[in-house]
Amino acid sequence: MTAPLLSIRDLHLSMSSYDGKAHVLNGIDLTVNRGEIWGLVGESGCGKSLTGLSISQLLPSPPADYMAGEIMLEGRDMLKLPRPELQKLRGNRIGMIFQDPTTNLNPAFRIGDQLVDVALAAARWKPGILDCPPGAGRSERKRAARKLARDMLERVGIPDAGMRLDSYPHQFSGGMRQRVLIAMALIGRPDLLIADEPTTALDVSVQAQILKLLKGCVADYDMGVILITHNLGVVAETCSHVAVMYAGNIVESGPVAAVIERPEHPYTRALMASIPTRDTRRGMLRGLAGSVPNLITPPPGCRFAPRCPHATAACMTGVPAPVRVGRDHAAACIHAKEPETAHV
Amino acid sequence: MLQFIVRRVLLLIPVLVGLTVIMFAIARILPGDPVALAAGPNATQAEIEALTVEYGLDQPVWVQYGHYVSGLLQGDLGTSLLTRRPVAADIAAYLPATLELVFAAMAIAVLLGIPLGLVTAVWRNRWPDYLSQVAAIGAISMPRFFLGLLLQLCFAMWLAWLPLGGRLPIIVIPPPSVTGFLTIDALIAGDWTAFTTALSHLAMPAIAMSLSPLATIMRMMRSSTIEVMQQDYVMTARALGLPRRQIITKYVARNAVSATLTVIGLYFGWLLGGTVLVETVFDWPGLGLYATKAIVSQDMMPVIGVALVIGLLFVLANLVIDLLYGVINPKVRYS
Ligand SMILES: Nc1ncnc2c1ncn2[C@@H]1O[C@H](COP(=O)(O)OP(=O)(O)O)[C@@H](O)[C@H]1O
Ligand SMILES: [Mg+2]
Numbered sequence: 001m002t003a004p005l006l007s008i009r010d011l012h013l014s015m016s017s018y019d020g021k022a023h024v025l026n027g028i029d030l031t032v033n034r035g036e037i038w039g040l041v042g043e044s045g046c047g048k049s050l051t052g053l054s055i056s057q058l059l060p061s062p063p064a065d066y067m068a069g070e071i072m073l074e075g076r077d078m079l080k081l082p083r084p085e086l087q088k089l090r091g092n093r094i095g096m097i098f099q100d101p102t103t104n105l106n107p108a109f110r111i112g113d114q115l116v117d118v119a120l121a122a123a124r125w126k127p128g129i130l131d132c133p134p135g136a137g138r139s140e141r142k143r144a145a146r147k148l149a150r151d152m153l154e155r156v157g158i159p160d161a162g163m164r165l166d167s168y169p170h171q172f173s174g175g176m177r178q179r180v181l182i183a184m185a186l187i188g189r190p191d192l193l194i195a196d197e198p199t200t201a202l203d204v205s206v207q208a209q210i211l212k213l214l215k216g217c218v219a220d221y222d223m224g225v226i227l228i229t230h231n232l233g234v235v236a237e238t239c240s241h242v243a244v245m246y247a248g249n250i251v252e253s254g255p256v257a258a259v260i261e262r263p264e265h266p267y268t269r270a271l272m273a274s275i276p277t278r279d280t281r282r283g284m285l286r287g288l289a290g291s292v293p294n295l296i297t298p299p300p301g302c303r304f305a306p307r308c309p310h311a312t313a314a315c316m317t318g319v320p321a322p323v324r325v326g327r328d329h330a331a332a333c334i335h336a337k338e339p340e341t342a343h344v
Numbered sequence: 345m346l347q348f349i350v351r352r353v354l355l356l357i358p359v360l361v362g363l364t365v366i367m368f369a370i371a372r373i374l375p376g377d378p379v380a381l382a383a384g385p386n387a388t389q390a391e392i393e394a395l396t397v398e399y400g401l402d403q404p405v406w407v408q409y410g411h412y413v414s415g416l417l418q419g420d421l422g423t424s425l426l427t428r429r430p431v432a433a434d435i436a437a438y439l440p441a442t443l444e445l446v447f448a449a450m451a452i453a454v455l456l457g458i459p460l461g462l463v464t465a466v467w468r469n470r471w472p473d474y475l476s477q478v479a480a481i482g483a484i485s486m487p488r489f490f491l492g493l494l495l496q497l498c499f500a501m502w503l504a505w506l507p508l509g510g511r512l513p514i515i516v517i518p519p520p521s522v523t524g525f526l527t528i529d530a531l532i533a534g535d536w537t538a539f540t541t542a543l544s545h546l547a548m549p550a551i552a553m554s555l556s557p558l559a560t561i562m563r564m565m566r567s568s569t570i571e572v573m574q575q576d577y578v579m580t581a582r583a584l585g586l587p588r589r590q591i592i593t594k595y596v597a598r599n600a601v602s603a604t605l606t607v608i609g610l611y612f613g614w615l616l617g618g619t620v621l622v623e624t625v626f627d628w629p630g631l632g633l634y635a636t637k638a639i640v641s642q643d644m645m646p647v648i649g650v651a652l653v654i655g656l657l658f659v660l661a662n663l664v665i666d667l668l669y670g671v672i673n674p675k676v677r678y679s
Contacts, residue, residue: 058583091585098583103576107675108598117594118584168674184584 003075005224006032006055006192011069013047013054016062022295024050026248026303027319028069032192032224037215039235039256040228041271042245045292048228051245052194055226056094057086073192092122092129095190095223099197101177105169111180112165115149115187116142122188129189152183155220156213175206179213186217193218196228211238232271236260241328244268247293247303249319254329264323264331266308302333310335345670352663356656363655364416364648368409371644378642382425399425412648421652422645426638431649434634439653440524441511442623442630446615447525448546449553454608457558461565461604462597468570480559489621492552496625499548506544509627516541549626553619557611561604568603572596602672609665613658 013025024047032038040048053059055071057078070077073093078086098104106114120141123130130136130144146165153161156179169177178198185193195214199207215238218225227239235242235256242260243253244267252265263269290307293299299306305315314334322330324338379396380387387395396402400411412422421431464473500508512518512526519526519533527546530539572578573596581591623632631650638646 056583058579087585087587089585090583094583096580096583098576098580100576104580106577106581106595106599108602108673109595117586117590118581121585121587121590170675181580184580188585 003072004031004033005074006030006226007070007072008051008055009070009072011051011054011071012067013050013059014065014067015050015059016065020296021065023298024248024295025054026298028248028250029322030226030243030250030253032226034191034222034224035218036241037218037225037227037239039239039242040226040245041230041232041235041242043271043292044230046245047248048230048245049196052096052196052226052228055192055194056090056096058096088125091118091190092126092188093191095185095188095193097178097181097185097193097195097198100201101174101181102169102201104181105177107169110166110168111153111172112146112149115152115165115180115184116145118184119145119148119187126189129187148187149183152187153180155217156180156183156186157209158183174202175210178202178206178210182210182213182217186221189221191223193223193225194228195225197230198227199234200229200231207234208237214238232260244271247298248295249303249332250322251304251333252329252331253322254326258326258329262326262329264325264329264336265304265333266310266335267304268331348666349663352659352666356659359655359659360652363651364409364412367644367648367651368405368412371648372405374642378425378644381641382643395425399423416652421649424638424646425643426641426646431645434646435631435649435653438629438631438634441628442616442619442632443657444525444527444546445549445553445619445623445628445630446612448527448550449615450557450608450612452550452554453557453561453611457561458565458597458601458604460558461562462569462592462600464562465566465569465573465600466592468566473566476562480563483555483559486555487621488552488556488618489625491555492549492622492625495548495552506548509545509549509625511545511629512538512542549622549628552625553615553622557608557615560607560611564604564607565600568600569596571603572599575599598672602669605665605669605672609662612661612665613654616654616657616661 008028008030011025011028012023014021014023016022028047028051030038030040030051040051042048050059050064054064054066055078057066066079069079071079073089078089081089105111119129123141123145127134130141130148132140132144136144150161150165153164158164158176158179164172169180172180178201182198185195193214198214199210202210211234214225214227217223227234229235239256241254242256243250244259244265245251246267252259252263252268259268260272263272293303293306299316301316301318302308302311302320305311308315312335320332320334322332323334323336325331325336377392379399379401380392383392383395400408403411415422419432421435423429424431424434427434460476464476467473496508499506507513516538519529519535519538522529522532526542527539530536530542578591578596581595582588586595619628619630620632620636622628623630624636627633631653635647635650638644638650
């Protein structure tokens with residue numbers, strides 16, 4: 001069997017600030033294969049963005065410090081790669097989309113120029129994406145990159161793509177800008193796409209369109225995707241798999257249907273119960289007292305224990321290891337049971 | 345766009361009216377008799393009176409002002425008591441020297457200040473940054489004329505690399521005038537000797553004038569670069585594999601420069617108004633030197649004329665900067 005597209009093993013990350021060193025990722029395990037869309041969910045501040053950023057190591061260190069673990073891209077540990085090698089992976093192996101389409105496009109440049117630069121950078125290591133012969137000169141490569149940019153804009157559903165290349169970001173609506181950013185993330189034909197809350201800043205009506213577009217692109221380009229969101233509804237609609245995070249740990253992971261139908265971790269259950277209805281505020285967890293723990297001095301043992309209705313003394317000793325609770329379905333809770341005995 | 349320019353030019357009118365009124369008032373308040381000074385120590389009372397009538401100085405000040413304004417509308421800035429030539433002609437003769445000096449100083453300040461600001465921002469809180477910070481404070485706080493004297497001492501007296509002052513020695517034949525800037529005219533004429541001579545005279549006064557704007561532009565550029573580097577779109581550019589050099593010199597630089605442009609515009613005016621001391625120190629035959637001589641002999645028409653021209657240039661410079669701002673920042677242009 002070939003190595004999975006992305007395999008994160010026991011990743012520990014700390015961030016230093018004036019208050020001290022926060023242990024923000026506490027042993028992340030995650031495996032993403034091509035064709036899979038992994039939803040990474042959890043309350044804000046639980047470390048979803050940091051997980052995404054640490055994959056291509058976009059966090060400056062200091063403050064970031066990768067204390068342990070490995071991040072394998074098709075069998076190569078990216079944490080051990082020298083800078084220039086790592087740089088080669090960005091854009092053409094790993095694409096990224098961020099939350100706010102307004103601030104993630106450079107306001108001073110035409111979107112065509114921005115797309116062309118990304119395409120040219122990616123084409124240095126992946127000449128195949130440009131439709132031109134190997135020895136082509138600079139202007140020829142540029143023309144090919146521009147054509148690719150136009151094709152990508154068309155692919156993400158921007159009307160009049162050829163003319164829109166010469167527009168500036170502020171001449172687009174929010175949804176259209178996010179489409180441009182998707183085109184930009186995909187123009188280098190990455191194998192892995194990390195999308196950090198790509199629809200959170202958009203109108204509800206636009207959200208669904210963008211998610212549908214992302215799903216279509218994944219099918220077309222045979223990518224693996226990590227879709228970061230705090231919205232379980234988005235996960236249910238878009239993802240094939242889900243990983244639930246709490247305070248720097250993945251507490252439950254598995255195929256979306258299994259996790260949603262049969263959540264095994266108490267935190268996942270609380271999260272499901274809190275899917276916003278008309279009378280709960282977003283981000284509030286129904287039936288859960290307390291708040292996210294301080295990560296500078298985290299609680300010993302299970303980080304969720306202080307808020308967990310089922311916590312026992314045993315929960316306070318040692319971080320619980322994932323327990324297999326179904327096919328590809330695991331929960332990091334000492335009370336979780338193997339499938340044979342869990343449901344009778 | 346055109347509307348914008350017209351509006352800015354119309355805004356000039358009250359500024360110019362204010363300037364002329366103030367200058368006329370000052371001319372009246374100043375003690376002494378400029379006509380007597382201009383006529384010379386041996387002039388008789390009758391000669392002085394004749395001169396006074398000739399220049400209309402016997403009439404009430406508001407009549408004088410009316411004459412001046414009606415002349416101004418036809419491009420007439422009055423006549424100098426001292427040189428006895430039209431002020432407009434004098435200014436036309438001296439202005440190119442001043443402009444050449446100011447443009448040279450601004451060119452040094454912008455061409456060095458912007459890259460240095462970028463570099464110190466990228467290397468912030470390391471020794472090149474600290475060094476430049478100290479140097480900048482020194483450059484901003486040192487008076488220009490004092491700096492000029494230091495330069496003269498060092499490069500003209502001790503090292504004897506550069507001439508002490510002046511613009512072009514009499515023995516060098518000036519190139520045919522096209523732009524009025526000796527260095528550029530010499531290049532156009534292909535006259536290498538005249539070019540190097542003109543450049544060697546221009547160097548020290550231009551450096552003396554450039555240091556303060558250079559330091560300010562550098563610091564502005566540094567802080568706006570640091571701010572721009574925190575922006576989300578820089579993270580996106582990094583995440584999508586753009587080379588670091590390209591991100592900084594293209595994507596970050598353009599956004600950071602647009603924040604620095606305002607300072608550049610203000611400094612242009614500040615230099616124009618501040619050439620007096622530097623021109624005096626370096627005996628540079630520009631507007632500043634002309635105005636100084638006029639002030640000393642209480643010859644008010646040239647002083648008013650120079651003030652008007654500098655005010656005009658200042659407003660024009662800021663207009664150009666505003667237009668440039670639109671070029672760099674598309675949002676401004678389209679709204
Ligand atoms: N630059 C930073 N310095 C110190 N702590 C940080 C920094 N960025 C994020 N953190 C901390 O890391 C934790 C996880 O943040 P993040 O991954 O952004 O959460 P989210 O799940 O909302 O995306 C938070 O507690 C946050 O306070
Ligand atoms: Mg986040």
